[in-house]
Amino acid sequence: MSAPEIVNAAEAAALVNVEQGLASRRLYVDAGVFDLELERIFTRTWVFVGLESEIPAPGDYVTRTMGVDPVILVRDHAGEVRVFHNSCPHRGVMICQADLGQVKSFVCPYHGWTFGTDGRFQTAFHPKEFYRGAVPFERLGLHPVAKIATYAGLIFATWNPDAPPLQATLDDTARWYFDMFFARTPGGMEVQGPPQRWVFEHNWKIGPINFCGDGPHAPMLHGPISQMAVGESAEQFMAAIMGESPDVILGNGSAILLNLTPGERLDFIGFHPDLVKLYRESLNDIQYGLLGRMMTGVATLFPNLSLVQAPVRFDPDAPPVNFLTLRLWQPLSATRTEVWNWYLVEREAPHDWKAETLRAGLRSFSAGGTFDQDDAEAWASTSRAIRGPIGRSLDLNFQAVRGWRDDMWDDFPGPGKTCRNMFTECTEFEYLVEWRRWLAAER
Amino acid sequence: MSAPEIVNAAEAAALVNVEQGLASRRLYVDAGVFDLELERIFTRTWVFVGLESEIPAPGDYVTRTMGVDPVILVRDHAGEVRVFHNSCPHRGVMICQADLGQVKSFVCPYHGWTFGTDGRFQTAFHPKEFYRGAVPFERLGLHPVAKIATYAGLIFATWNPDAPPLQATLDDTARWYFDMFFARTPGGMEVQGPPQRWVFEHNWKIGPINFCGDGPHAPMLHGPISQMAVGESAEQFMAAIMGESPDVILGNGSAILLNLTPGERLDFIGFHPDLVKLYRESLNDIQYGLLGRMMTGVATLFPNLSLVQAPVRFDPDAPPVNFLTLRLWQPLSATRTEVWNWYLVEREAPHDWKAETLRAGLRSFSAGGTFDQDDAEAWASTSRAIRGPIGRSLDLNFQAVRGWRDDMWDDFPGPGKTCRNMFTECTEFEYLVEWRRWLAAER
Amino acid sequence: MSAPEIVNAAEAAALVNVEQGLASRRLYVDAGVFDLELERIFTRTWVFVGLESEIPAPGDYVTRTMGVDPVILVRDHAGEVRVFHNSCPHRGVMICQADLGQVKSFVCPYHGWTFGTDGRFQTAFHPKEFYRGAVPFERLGLHPVAKIATYAGLIFATWNPDAPPLQATLDDTARWYFDMFFARTPGGMEVQGPPQRWVFEHNWKIGPINFCGDGPHAPMLHGPISQMAVGESAEQFMAAIMGESPDVILGNGSAILLNLTPGERLDFIGFHPDLVKLYRESLNDIQYGLLGRMMTGVATLFPNLSLVQAPVRFDPDAPPVNFLTLRLWQPLSATRTEVWNWYLVEREAPHDWKAETLRAGLRSFSAGGTFDQDDAEAWASTSRAIRGPIGRSLDLNFQAVRGWRDDMWDDFPGPGKTCRNMFTECTEFEYLVEWRRWLAAER
Amino acid sequence: MSPAAGANAEAPRGIGRPVDDSTYRAVCEFLYSEAELLASRDYRRWLELLAPDLSYRIPLQQFDKRGEERRYGDDPAWFDETRDSLCIRVEQLLHPQSNADRVPSFLRYLVTNILARETPDGLAVSSQVLLIRMRANNPQPFLLSGARQDLLRSSAAGLQLARREVRLDMPLIDSPNLAFFL
Amino acid sequence: MSPAAGANAEAPRGIGRPVDDSTYRAVCEFLYSEAELLASRDYRRWLELLAPDLSYRIPLQQFDKRGEERRYGDDPAWFDETRDSLCIRVEQLLHPQSNADRVPSFLRYLVTNILARETPDGLAVSSQVLLIRMRANNPQPFLLSGARQDLLRSSAAGLQLARREVRLDMPLIDSPNLAFFL
Amino acid sequence: MSPAAGANAEAPRGIGRPVDDSTYRAVCEFLYSEAELLASRDYRRWLELLAPDLSYRIPLQQFDKRGEERRYGDDPAWFDETRDSLCIRVEQLLHPQSNADRVPSFLRYLVTNILARETPDGLAVSSQVLLIRMRANNPQPFLLSGARQDLLRSSAAGLQLARREVRLDMPLIDSPNLAFFL
């Protein structure tokens, strides 16, 4: 629209007023800001690209995007996980157009340049001598990412050769919490199939900010369905929300929010008893205790990965069932976001339980999910609401942080800076403070 | 396209050559010009937002846009008319997504912030104490426009606190003419329902310029349908067009064109006799005389409101019937325009007549109207015709003004500078001269 | 996306590394590059607009585009070929919205300004006196191109008054080859009807570069269909490809590639024997000899015209049939291209043969053609593959040229610089070298 | 009319009894033949299918919020026609000089989900219609869809259309004109 | 399921014998009436058409390269529902405070290409469905199409839907939610 | 062929007499079953439905201005096929190495407005077809619509398609290829 486009770091930094707890609405609609984000964030941070269990065998691949750059995630024939830009080094034709597959080697459809699953150039149409040494084929393999790292079966990649190791981003504190979801049994979690994919008509950051710890929206936006479908009882749910809801600042823009049932009892609502025994093996006492009281767990790993776990009930005669979904918020433009949504389950889970938990997730957190449906319309309206010169001139308000950010729940048993409840907006705003650092090139 | 984008006032001003009667075609296709218009015009002029009769009762609201900024037009519970930006002061979610409704208060769907119909913040999820004084709720009501004013039931608003009063824009001269349409009976006009809305694939200014007084297009573009559907007879219509057709420069870019039947007789073609008696009460002699001879009246109020009144006949056995339509040309992009089209009728009109006049309007000036259909294809073709570097380098031609602008119809009985006929292009070009003032920041 | 937009000649020039045989992928996705191309190339080069046989009679017109500027190609009533911008000099309305037609004069639908088929202004709604000399109608005819020229019934136009004559671009060398297709019989070629038009989702240059001489893609991408449908036999076809395939640099970015059957025998595969006799009359010995051995001929005339001729067989009981198609790659945006596809045949061809050759062309090189279908998906994938900041930062690779460009087929009997085979990438890269000259304003 | 409000109240289902097979087939033939006339702009023959007392309406739609619904004014519409007014429209569209349809667009009518019931007034017929329009000025097809509620009557000349109401699905028409019939 | 894989294997053609004309007409009436209920969001009456043991599935689709096909995981879906879970979904969509459908969108269901076969389990019915949805937040209609494979059974209350599988044509849903049924 | 020109002249309405109910149902079954084969790319079985002397044409369309119509050249088309040439096309599309359909797109055929008439040559059948195609390279569905004029003949193996002409509504095809049949 009419305001001058944001083109540099200083201008971008000025869009977040750290002291005041305010941010410009241009963060949600400005094409210039979006372009900067692609450059400053998505070519430089660690980006989630998939799960090890999506490519179990050598030659298995799936196609993904990092920002708007398409990549191939493949297990090479030596068993190594690889990530390559999904374009031919010759003339840029896309190598893999399918969503997933199984290959011996990658063959470009245009002129047949062929690459190993390790990305190395193998053959062109002619034998190499034909090219008289003019084409440095040894340097013309598939373009690889700079680094790949995994945590608990989750695969991350970055284009940035100077990126700190994944453990510096997903550090001890973060892993202490994430282990409750991804490493709670000896076998770990496995994926329940390819991701659902659908498109939100709003900025990609709205989702991850919400999943940092948007307490107030839950009873408001999801009130009706919560009463119908969540947990043991609506009362218990509301008690959890209003009661113990630690919302933890994990650093680096990431956060996790837990809704805990009141009291000391470990009800393990929605968990399978056989699995609870395994949690005991893999988690420490504090983690185990938190999991036993957990109604919902919601988290975001900066910049665009989130998770949610919650017990829901769609069969009036059966107890609630927990699901765990992993969600990637893929930027398409300043006002369009593609959501990728995976379901995870413990490898050791009984067969029927796997089906149960998948259905629980599909019915609540998915394009057709009863919870996501509510969020979708509220979020989508934002783009239409604030695209004009007046709308863009106003603020996004996180001022609640000024009342709470200096009063943390210091004796919460877990690591990290813990907010006293899920209504402080602190974790949400921390995400933007981190965002500001990347845009301002402080990272 | 390829020419450098217009980015400042001086460049914009150079696009209209006042002396020569020429304007650059970039006014109709250039994205940079469009962005400047949103900023320089639509956040600063008075913009029409609706009619008092659309929100008769307290709590009634309709949703509108000013430029591309969405607003809520509501009658508050004290009976006051209010206009607010249609976005939540918290995180920018749209407050009202429906086209119209009736509320006690406005509740944001995302976190439930609640506002009175007067815009004032009422409640959040928690009691205020929870926020520890950090959130200045008293300043976080719905964002209001700077000023609201009405004329004859038409509601205008502006974001510009320094805007001159509405009467300075819609001044004595303009009102002298507009009263013939909006204030011709004691009860005034009322709206006949919500507006039709449809999309033209061309620049938003083409419509209002045409409605300023595009005489030559009528017999050409609307010839066939005019012969079938207009007035007493095709001859009378053509006589009016070729005969007395004062086209009045109202100042501020606005204009009105009247086609009058020849001679002194007041035929009041297409008017209901009961209403004509009431006109006598509300209008002065000159106004009454003009209305009695009026075949069509067409006007534009800068920047984007137009009206048209004309008698049409779709029943071969019945006399012609006048309609009055109010039209808002809403900018969507340089080459897309959303049209809003209301029908008005005298509050005192007999019930059947109200239905008759509405049908007359629907059948002639509407998305499916026999007149609008012809304009639509001519106008839409313009965007395709002139988007290229050659097309953009050429001019829009209004050079006829150089032959007529110094030879006005000085003894026309109404106020304003009156052109001698409807073919001079003077009122059309005056619109662009005013446009240039706003873009050049002379307004 | 995020990289700064290309805005000037120096930046554009730097995108092609002539020495290295590399070009930036931004050439295929960058909106800024595209805008420069419209300005630097399409308003300045000779652009193909149609064939004389499309407008045989006075008053016949077809509508075309030069870049994104729409034009009317008309034969005026004096029999002269004319090309005008398809917009009214008054207010820019499109004069002709149909694809083709027959007129006495051109009448603008908006206000009825009327123009002769020679473009001259004829009448407005009023007699000229009405305008009091203020409107210079004599200068307000339809806006003409600067120059028009024809070669063998092909019509070219340019907006550039300083353009060198068409023969300087389509020079002796180029015509020596093109005569084998367009001037091989005394009567010459005629068009077989209006062009097919469809849309590729990729940059407009990919097609013409491919048609310069993309040898390697043929056996790879078109292998299966070639075996089914091309020529005498798949073996013969492969032999031609691997054997004598002169790929000639015509200068000015143009090129032609010929696949010749091995040996001296003139098989004239896919040609009609009656026509072969006529070739003997119109061509010299060398041309005739090349045509007699020609399996396929593929050429590009910079910037966006290509041709292809090949013998195909869709009836197992009949010999193969040659077709000749002319193809215009019309730029729509950096990643969208409209293809126009005409079929040509010798004027002297027997009636049934005309139908045969048309069908051969439709079935192989068309939107539904067996060959084009394969290219389409490979090319379309490119836009998706390289739009991101990483994709755009990489190169298009033509490094094979470094092994071959100094080792030409000097004793090839035809004129021009002839590459030794169809795998050298030299003609393709020459196209980009020429492109660089135009963008860098060296032309 | 809000989409939430029950189209069902007026739907043929429930009122009247299903027509027999041969009548059902005749209704389908009528609607499909009519669609051909509309698609080929053979409007004068289309007019012959219309009863003299035809009521032809395409009401305006609004987006409502549940619980906040409100209406004002006189029941506005896109079309509110009689046979006479349709005749004038047809004359305009077919007039050699008229601009609206001077470069005729391509029209396609998909008529589906046909249900027919006997009623005392004639045959109450509901159907869904999807119009696809290609205009010379726009390479994107324009889609317009809605539900038709028709009343058909037998006449000497076969079935005739006595009433039609088309409830569009689009409150906002994303096209510059409605130079066609539904 | 890849589009290349044969929907045919399970298509009614070939299995069972074509139903007689009156059954065919009843099947069409069922599907058209159901479409009206869905379009008008008359979900509670829609639930009455569902058999107690209903299986309702909309599987996820993937783009495959021929010769490289592979699947992993547990057969994911967009919807995998029982009559009970659909009841809860309906309660949510109709709840006065629920946001998903608070400003109801306009829905249109074109049901075409209906084929029906007798099988021992009931009537195996295949059809094509095109949904057109207009949401307040987007002036562009959202199109969703697919092939339905239904199993209908006679009951005291007429035909009932005992099984439905909808194979969508869209691996990626270009819309923010699926707040409707197919 | 201009859209203004009367498709009617050749439409089955008027020529021949309507087929009886069982033939009508057989025609519908034929077209719906054919649509399933096309949608699932079961092309070899589709070929079995084609008569040996099949003429299969999809002519090119042009936008005309009324009163200025003109044609030149030899009646160009998108497709002009025999059964033999379709066989080769099928072999290409199904070839394991062919690129056009290597990542098969999703195809959906809505066939509606079916009218059938007895003629001396066989059954003259008109219908409307809407194709919806989803390609891996584009998340927007591609729509292609038109009117089919078919000639069906009875053979030992059931009905066979002896002639098809599809008049598209799109003079410009907004898609990179036509790697499918209509």
Ligand code: FES
């Ligand atoms: S583009 Fe991949 S081999 Fe040429």
Ligand code: FES
């Ligand atoms: S966005 Fe409105 S209450 Fe939060």
Ligand code: FES
């Ligand atoms: S725009 Fe052509 S005559 Fe006015």
Ligand SMILES: [Fe+3]
């Ligand atoms: Fe939520």
Ligand SMILES: [Fe+3]
């Ligand atoms: Fe007009």
Ligand SMILES: [Fe+3]
């Ligand atoms: Fe090719």
